[in-house]
Amino acid sequence: MPRLARRATLSTCAALTVASLALAGCSLAGKEKNPQGTGTEAASTDAPVAGSTVTLVTHGDFALPDELLAKFESETGLELEVRKVEDGLPNQLALTKDHPLGDVAFGVDNGSAAFDLQEGVFADYQADLPEGASKFLLKGADDKDMLTPVDHGAVCVNVDLTWFEEKGLQPPSTLEDLTLPKYKDLLVVPGATGSTTGLLFMLATMDQYDEEWTDYWSRLVANGADITKDWSDAYYGGFTAGKSGGTRPMVVSYDTSPAFTVDEKTGESTTAALLDTCIQQVEYAGVLANAENPAGARELVDFLVSPEVQAALPDSMYMFPVATGTPLPEQWARHAHQPSRVYTFNADELADQRQEWLAEWRNVTTR
Known part of the structure; x- marks a missing residue:
């Protein structure tokens, strides 16, 4: 599978590596x-x-x-x-x-x-x-x-279709589904403080749950969600379809990701983006x-x-x-399906309150 794009991280103490071409x-x-x-x-x-x-x-x-x-x-x-x-x-x-x-x-x-x-x-x-x-x-x-x-693109929860088929378990569809007991310990999420992928997913939950968004994260963590430093750790380290021995068949990734997990024998993607969980990037x-x-x-x-x-x-x-x-490339036309509806946020409001929101998220996810 080709290397997927890893979004830039948000650390305020970021190390700067400069390469010139x-x-x-x-x-x-x-x-x-x-x-x-x-x-x-x-x-x-x-x-x-x-x-x-x-x-x-x-x-x-x-x-x-x-x-x-x-x-x-x-x-x-x-x-x-x-x-x-x-x-x-x-x-x-x-x-x-x-x-x-x-x-x-x-x-x-x-x-x-x-x-x-x-x-x-x-x-x-x-x-x-x-x-x-x-x-x-x-x-x-x-x-x-x-x-x-x-x-x-759109940040969406992705699922490993092969894993779910082998287990005889129907994949989830919505953000709320991710908190159900039958999906306990199955999700890996890039952290909101470590990547824009994780930050945007946090914003999607805020749009869905409004003032109760921290309660949602409490329930998500209680259901065994694994939170990693960044997208690369989540997708390639934790995700079962990431080809690195991961153990979790659900990951926060992109609507484009299924175009890069196509089985050469069947021509079908082994993963899918849950299009009711997406926020635009x-x-x-x-x-x-x-x-x-x-x-x-x-x-x-x-x-x-x-x-x-x-x-x-x-x-x-x-x-x-x-x-x-x-x-678009042929594989995209077939497998990179875009959501008809995405979660939204106000950019200026985020700029003003980002640190406060991230502090709340960190407090909930590290209890």
Whole structure:
């Protein structure tokens, strides 16, 4: 099974690992753009300087094809450098906002974007959005026009269909089902303080249970839910379908995950996402305030919503493109089913109360 994307973690004491790639190559069909995007006035309307470097700061799972990045360089005349923050991207961006690590950030998601907006991390620029992308703008954030949505997916509970079939047990369907005695000790969950996957799952339970959300978590823990540091530990360490000897047939993962657990003999996926348990995740790109190359940064943000990049996202970063009509791989069309309804939250409210909510979650789950 291909490696699934692991979301950036949230630790405020995150260790920063920076890896740089210099990429070169051929040509990308250009387009005429409004230099100020669809937001308010951009920091500068100067054209990018040929031969100058534009630096992308992103999470460790950024993996667009080299030939595609080389086309960006050839078309724009810019040299692209990719710096990967392996842990705690949103916090590192906030800590370095006065002297940013690069010119553009990609990979801040709807669980942390409002926090970075409040911290003044981003400059005022938004790319011309492709058809369908506007519905992924940050909900509830006053400065949502400073970020450009690039990809999306949904955090959902996944189940190992093979395990349930062998045990003669019907899989659960809803969040409430997870607390039933027959599913005791079967669930593994990435922690809300250690990953955006876990944080978004916590927010889904808050939307479902409102003021009683901590009671729900008490019941979930009492039913034997195993809480791990991050998504990778949960999926590859605890999940029975994670191929690492896990013992739990239910895990909080993504709606795209079943596309990567297809049995070669039958052509069917051995896992499924429970589509009544999902909350949307959207990843954004933004020009960093105090960027050394703001003109090049705007070119790079535009590039990330180009048709070529949007088409490459499923195979390279395991997320859905935001542009309507983008073709999907065959396995996605068959097995990566999207929920018709997702849980929601207000981004600004999360930014204001995240620490309080996480403290409540930690108190309940560590009793």
